Amino acid sequence: MLASADPGPDTPLRQGRVARLAWLGLGLLLVGVGFFGLFVPLLPTIDFLLLAMPCFARSSPRLEAWLLNHPRLGPGINAWRAERAVPRRAKILACGGMSAGYVLFWLHVRPGVALSIAVVAFLLFWAVWIIHRPEPGANA
The missing domain is CATH 1.20.960 (Mitochondrial Import Receptor Subunit Tom20; Chain A)
Structure with missing residues (x-):
């Protein structure tokens, strides 16, 4: 076979x-x-x-x-x-997108104070992290 x-x-x-x-x-x-x-x-x-x-x-x-x-x-x-760099335009768009997302969240969900503060803290943490990433070619 x-x-x-x-x-x-x-x-x-x-x-x-x-x-x-x-x-x-x-x-x-x-x-x-x-x-x-x-x-x-x-x-x-x-x-x-x-x-x-x-x-x-x-x-x-x-x-x-x-x-x-x-x-x-x-x-x-x-x-x-x-x-591990983020272009400036991407930083601006990311922070702008997070801001727009929070506004939409706030308008449509109407969160309580605690949830609102938690979401703002979360978004601010990541916005600061993104802003502190180097820009391409900054080390050159």
Whole structure:
């Protein structure tokens, strides 16, 4: 009898293919969520794309290269990878998005004082963190 060309379920080849597809699926999901972040306040875009990068590195170098070379998204990803830097425009947009998100939250939810203070503290913490990130090329 001839041996089957299909590797068994526990062979490294099959496990590698399944893992690669899982990483690819997770990367595409993260890119999709990041895409929605372009339109939804408080939902960051670049953060999800940064999370997608290692997924694509394990599954699709072509998609990883596409993100790194993208004319709009690539510079922010590359700056973060190289220097842990955030461009000034991204800082402004992030803080503006958080502010707009808080205003929408406050108008629609009408939170009590405690929840309002907690959300403001949370957003201020991250705004300060973002503002204190270096800008690309600042160390050059």
